Amino acid sequence: MLGISHALSGAVLGLAVAGFGSRLVEVPATAGTVLTFAAVCAGAALLPDLDHPSSMATRRFSWASMLASRMVRPFSALLYRLTRASRDTGRGTHRGITHTAVFAVGIGIALNLASARWGEPVLLATLFVCLALAIKGLDAIVPGPPSLVIAVGLTFAVDQWVPGGTAGTAGWLGAAVTLGMLVHAVGDAVTESGAPLLWPVPIRRRRWYPVGSPRPLRFRTGGRVESLVVAPALTVAALVLAVLVVPGVWPFALEMRDEVERLLTRT
Numbered sequence: 001m002l003g004i005s006h007a008l009s010g011a012v013l014g015l016a017v018a019g020f021g022s023r024l025v026e027v028p029a030t031a032g033t034v035l036t037f038a039a040v041c042a043g044a045a046l047l048p049d050l051d052h053p054s055s056m057a058t059r060r061f062s063w064a065s066m067l068a069s070r071m072v073r074p075f076s077a078l079l080y081r082l083t084r085a086s087r088d089t090g091r092g093t094h095r096g097i098t099h100t101a102v103f104a105v106g107i108g109i110a111l112n113l114a115s116a117r118w119g120e121p122v123l124l125a126t127l128f129v130c131l132a133l134a135i136k137g138l139d140a141i142v143p144g145p146p147s148l149v150i151a152v153g154l155t156f157a158v159d160q161w162v163p164g165g166t167a168g169t170a171g172w173l174g175a176a177v178t179l180g181m182l183v184h185a186v187g188d189a190v191t192e193s194g195a196p197l198l199w200p201v202p203i204r205r206r207r208w209y210p211v212g213s214p215r216p217l218r219f220r221t222g223g224r225v226e227s228l229v230v231a232p233a234l235t236v237a238a239l240v241l242a243v244l245v246v247p248g249v250w251p252f253a254l255e256m257r258d259e260v261e262r263l264l265t266r267t
Contacts, residue, residue, distance in 0.1 A: 003046055003055075003056040003137045004137055004138065004231055005187060005230055005234060006045040006046050006049075006183075006184050007042045007045055007046060007133070007134055007137025007138050008138070008231065008235060008237075008238055009045060009184070009234055010038075010043070010045030010134070010179075010180040010183050010184070011038050011041060011138070011234075011238045012234055012237045013041055013180070013183045014037050014038030014039070014040065014041030014042060014179065014180070015238065015241040015245055015246070016241055016245070017037070017041075017179060018033065018034040018037035018038060018245070019034050019241065019244065019245020019246065022034070029247065030162070030163060030247060031161070031246050031247045031248050031249070032158065032161020032162045033162050033163070033168075034245060034246050034247070035161070035246060036127075036158055036161060036162055036169065039130065039131055039134045039154070040127065040130040040169075040173065040176040040177060040180065041177075041179050041180040041183070042134035042137060042180065043130030043131055043132065043133035043135075043137070044130050044176065044177040044178075044179070044181050044184075045137075045180040045181065045183050045184045045187075046133045046134075046136075046137050047098070047107075047177070047180070047184070048103075048181055048184045048185060048188075049098075049184070050065070050068055050072045051076050051094050051095070051096055051097075051098045052094050053069060055069075056133070056136060056137065057069075060132060061129070061132075072097075072098060073093045073094075074093075076092050076093055076096035076097040076098065077092045077093045079092065079096070080093075080096055080097075083207050083208075084206075084207060084208060085202055085205050085206050085207045086205050087205040087206045088206045088207060088208045092208065095193060095195055095196065095210075096208070097199070098181075099185045099196055099197070100195075100198075100199040101182060101185070101197055101198065102199060103181070104178045104182045104185065107174075107177060107181060108175055108177050108178030110174075111173060111174040112170075112173070112174035115173060115174070119170075120166055123166050123167065123173060124155060124166060126173055126177065127155045127158060127166065127169065127173070128151050128152065128155045130176075131150075131151040131154050131155060132150075132151035135150050135151055135154075189211050189212045189213065190212065190213045190217065190218055190219070191212075191218055191219060191220065191221050192219070192220055192221070193210060193221075194210025194211055194212030194218075195211060195212070197211040198211055
């Protein structure tokens, strides 16, 4: 899918998990926590495309992300050659290891271990990268100032929004990144090419089996279905979830409705 669809799907999943999940476990969540979790999911939903040389994730951070892409692509290709089964075809450079559940979970665990070992620098770097990607991914909906500038401000604003400041994200940051990367792979699975979500499980003599929805339900990346149906539906879902799960938004919406009604009555 396109960057905007990936970012929106990550935001929707992040809002749902942070909002409804906190209620299920009866742990109070602030608006800052829910929004930050959703933003990290949205940004992480663009990370798997580091294996594509012209993707948003590859181009977003200039030489740094380009270098990361040049490391990811040959690693993915090597792993593909080492583990491919008799019916696997392709090179494994795009929609390879970064589009698997194993990789997404591994990155989340690695982030949690790294933040436990090195603390705030890892947390700040992860938040900045994910926020910058999320803002850029959603820029087609709400254009604004350069995403890198906003991401810097929001990264430090987390200290005001999230209980415990940046350190308060340590318990869930890895999970948010994992969920974002997983929803990216699931999104690609419903397009024409599919995604090797279940690697290295052998399916039909293929370890890199392109998991996907039924053929009639798949759509072309960047095609009419995605532009006219998928992206608008995800936008509406994100807005509805924000009203329902972000603390303080629903009461504010009711107050605004009442205010509009009063203005209309006066006229």
